[in-house]
Amino acid sequence: SQQGEEDPQALSIQEGENATMNCSYKTSINNLQWYRQNSGRGLVHLILIRSNEREKHSGRLRVTLDTSKKSSSLLITASRAADTASYFCATLAETSGSRLTFGEGTQLTVNP
Amino acid sequence: GAVVSQHPSRVICKSGTSVKIECRSLDFQATTMFWYRQFPKKSLMLMATSNEGSKATYEQGVEKDKFLINHASLTLSTLTVTSAHPEDSSFYICSALHRTGRGRTNEKLFFGSGTQLSVL
Numbered sequence: 001s002q003q004g005e006e007d008p009q010a011l012s013i014q015e016g017e018n019a020t021m022n023c024s025y026k027t028s029i030n031n032l033q034w035y036r037q038n039s040g041r042g043l044v045h046l047i048l049i050r051s052n053e054r055e056k057h058s059g060r061l062r063v064t065l066d067t068s069k070k071s072s073s074l075l076i077t078a079s080r081a082a083d084t085a086s087y088f089c090a091t092l093a094e095t096s097g098s099r100l101t102f103g104e105g106t107q108l109t110v111n112p
Numbered sequence: 113g114a115v116v117s118q119h120p121s122r123v124i125c126k127s128g129t130s131v132k133i134e135c136r137s138l139d140f141q142a143t144t145m146f147w148y149r150q151f152p153k154k155s156l157m158l159m160a161t162s163n164e165g166s167k168a169t170y171e172q173g174v175e176k177d178k179f180l181i182n183h184a185s186l187t188l189s190t191l192t193v194t195s196a197h198p199e200d201s202s203f204y205i206c207s208a209l210h211r212t213g214r215g216r217t218n219e220k221l222f223f224g225s226g227t228q229l230s231v232l
Contacts, residue, residue: 035223042118042205042223043156088155098144098209098219102156 006089006103014111019076021106023089024069030092032065033100034074037086046074046087081112114140114210118224125196126232133191133227135206141186142208146221147179150203162189196231203228 006023013019023032031050035043049056049065049072056063062075076083086107090100115138125131135145143164148156160181161169168181178200180192189208193200207221 033221040203040226040228042116042225043207045220045222048220092219097161099146099158099161100221101158104155107153 006087006106008106009104010107010109012109012111013079015079015081017079017110019079019083019108019110021074021087021089021108023072023074023103025072025089025091025101025103026070027091028094029067030094032063032072033090033092034061034063034072035088035090035102037088037105039086043088076108079108079110081110083110084108114138114208114220114222116206116208116222116224118206118227120227121225122228122230124230124232127197128195131193131196131229133193133204133206133229135189135191135208135224137187137208137210137222140208140210142189142210143186144209145183145189146207146209147181147189147191148205148207150205150226152203156205159191164189193229196229198231201229201231 029051031048033048034046036046037043047058047063049063060077065072086105088105089103117136119134145162147159149159150156158171159174162181162183164183164186170176183189203226205226206224210220212218
């Protein structure tokens with residue numbers, strides 16, 4: 001299967017709830033990044049976590065990285081309707097130059 | 113933050129015509145840009161790496177003669193879909209590599225807003 005698999009594929013929650021998305025990968029990485037994409041638009045970089053980091057915060061976002069399990073999670077706290085979008089993890093492998101490999105993405109719907 | 117402009121945002125063309133998509137880094141120089149293709153509700157598939165002043169590096173399965181890439185300056189890369197056919201209809205996204213310091217850990221990608229290509 002592909003590098004950068006995500007689950008769930010789709011997540012629907014109510015405003016105010018927390019949303020957790022997971023990402024797994026296969027090779028050794030330099031860093032892992034999370035991006036957001038609104039429908040029909042480009043990607044917006046959310047947060048980058050380096051391979052020697054375990055947790056990182058940015059506003060309502062919390063990212064964890066477990067290199068032993070080759071997995072990462074993105075937590076969005078106190079979600080808002082405006083958080084509705086697709087979220088992708090992307091890994092920068094040790095041997096891929098500067099090429100990112102994207103996961104399949106999680107479609108998050110936050111209901112008002 | 114860094115800005116990448118992609119143009120046009122949407123194009124409809126007849127089968128057999130060629131379409132050029134531009135990707136510009138507006139406030140930084142990008143020696144490396146990337147072109148992706150995305151199908152509805154799917155992930156981004158890397159098509160090629162665009163290197164300023166040299167030939168692009170294409171991913172396996174991507175036709176070089178079909179998808180022409182030119183990176184003639186440090187702020188502009190273009191993707192030309194030649195002799196477009198309906199199966200080329202897709203969302204194309206570019207990104208530019210922004211280096212904020214030494215080492216790959218200081219590299220970030222900034223994305224254009226994408227181009228929806230529809231070939232009739």
